[in-house]
Structure formats: structure tokens, C-alpha cells
Amino acid sequence: MRQTRIATFLIVSLVYxxxxxxxxxxxxxxxxxxxxxxxxxxxxxGSVTGLGNGDVIVTLNFPNATGTTxxxxxxxxxxxxxxxxxxxxxxxxxxxxxxxxxNLSFTVTTDPPANPSAAAAGCPNARNWTARFDNITFGxxxxxxxxxxxxxxxxFEVVLTTNVCIP
Numbered sequence: 001m002r003q004t005r006i007a008t009f010l011i012v013s014l015v016y017x018x019x020x021x022x023x024x025x026x027x028x029x030x031x032x033x034x035x036x037x038x039x040x041x042x043x044x045x046g047s048v049t050g051l052g053n054g055d056v057i058v059t060l061n062f063p064n065a066t067g068t069t070x071x072x073x074x075x076x077x078x079x080x081x082x083x084x085x086x087x088x089x090x091x092x093x094x095x096x097x098x099x100x101x102x103n104l105s106f107t108v109t110t111d112p113p114a115n116p117s118a119a120a121a122g123c124p125n126a127r128n129w130t131a132r133f134d135n136i137t138f139g140x141x142x143x144x145x146x147x148x149x150x151x152x153x154x155x156f157e158v159v160l161t162t163n164v165c166i167p
Contacts, residue, residue, distance in 0.1 A: 026050040027160040030103070033143055035060070035164045040112040041090070042138050042166060051102040054148030057156055060108045060164075061091040062141035067133040069116060071123035081131055082122030088113040088136050108143075112136075140165040 032046030044060045067088035069081030092110035113133065121131035142163055146156040 027145065027147075029162070031105075033162060033164060035143075035166055037136075037138060037166045038109070040133065040136055041092070041110045042136075042141075043107060043109040044143055044164065045105075045107045046143070047103070047105045048145060048160065049103050051099055051104055051145075051147055051159065053098060053102065054151050055156075056096040056099055056104055056106075056148070057093060057146045058096065058106045058108045059091060059093045059144045059146075060110055060141065061144065062110065062138045063089045063091075064140070065090050065113070065136055065138045067113065067116070067136045069121035069123075069131050070134045071118060071121055071129045071131050073125070073129050079124070081116075082124075083120065085137075086116045086120055086122075086133070088116075088133060090136070090138075091141075138166040 027048055027050045030047040030049045033044050034046065035042055035044045042060065042062060065088045066085040068084060069086050071079050071081050090110040090113045092108050094106060094108040096104055096106060113136065115132045117126070118129045118131045119126035123129035123131050140163060142161055144158055145160040147159045149155045149157055
């Protein structure tokens with residue numbers, strides 16, 4: 001009986017001291033976030049405190065972004081696209097390794113959206129014309145901060161979600 005208690009105690013102690021659990025106490029912004037329109041991309045910056053010590057993934061997402069387009073014929077003549085709000089969803093992610101003492105400063109920029117097809121842009125002749133975005137309107141999106149649940153586990157959970165808008 002006594003050996004069982006000692007063995008149980010040793011196993012519990014071993015698990016307790018070798019498992020590195022990441023606890024996010026109360027994640028919140030210390031500064032920001034600030035989001036700016038760069039034309040074809042958007043950039044968010046901010047500082048978060050109250051995190052654990054696990055790795056962090058910060059994602060900036062604009063699922064309803066739209067763009068104005070320019071159509072170009074084979075001769076190089078440009079004309080505005082006829083569809084004023086061509087979908088241009090875009091997002092960007094940054095990985096931050098081991099934030100210090102639960103604090104993190106980040107900058108994340110979205111990827112530029114792929115150019116639309118000539119048909120999607122409303123070009124006069126979708127077969128012979130090409131299309132490109134000339135501006136992106138981002139509207140509202142989200143910044144999602146995820147933190148690794150156990151250091152080295154690769155399992156992340158959302159610890160902070162913030163709605164952001166670019167007028």
C-alpha cells in the first residue's frame with residue numbers, strides 16, 4: 001500500500017514538474033491596435049499583455065474587402081472595370097516565437113489579393129482583355145491572436161479577437 005502511494009506521488013510530481021503549461025491570464029491590448037490602408041495591403045500594429053509564454057500567431061483578416069479594377073486590351077489601352085466592388089478578400093499572419101513575460105508587440109500585413117479575371121472585373125471583352133486591381137477597400141475585419149496551449153505542442157487556441165475597420 002505504501003509503495004503504491006509513493007509511486008503515485010512520484011508520477012504526479014513528475015507530470016507536474018515536466019509539463020510546461022501556458023496560461024494566458026487576461027490578454028488585452030496595452031497599445032493599439034492600429035490598422036492602416038497601404039493601398040493593396042493593410043497593416044496592423046499593437047502591443048498585447050497578459051499572455052502566457054507560449055508561441056503566438058497573429059492574423060489580420062478582411063474577408064469582405066473589395067477592389068476597383070482597371071481593364072487593359074491587347075493594345076495596352078486601359079479602361080475602368082465595370083464591376084465597382086469586385087471581391088478581394090485578403091489576410092496576413094505573423095508567427096511570434098516565445099513572447100517575453102507574457103508581453104508581445106506585433107506588426108502584421110495582409111497579402112495583396114490576386115488580380116480578378118477580366119469577366120469578374122466587368123471588362124468589355126473578357127476573352128481578350130486583362131484586369132488588375134487599382135485600389136482595395138478593406139472595410140471591417142478582425143485581428144485574431146492565438147497562443148500555443150502547451151509549449152512545443154503545436155496546438156493553438158484563440159485568446160483575443162478584435163474587430164477593426166478601415167473607413
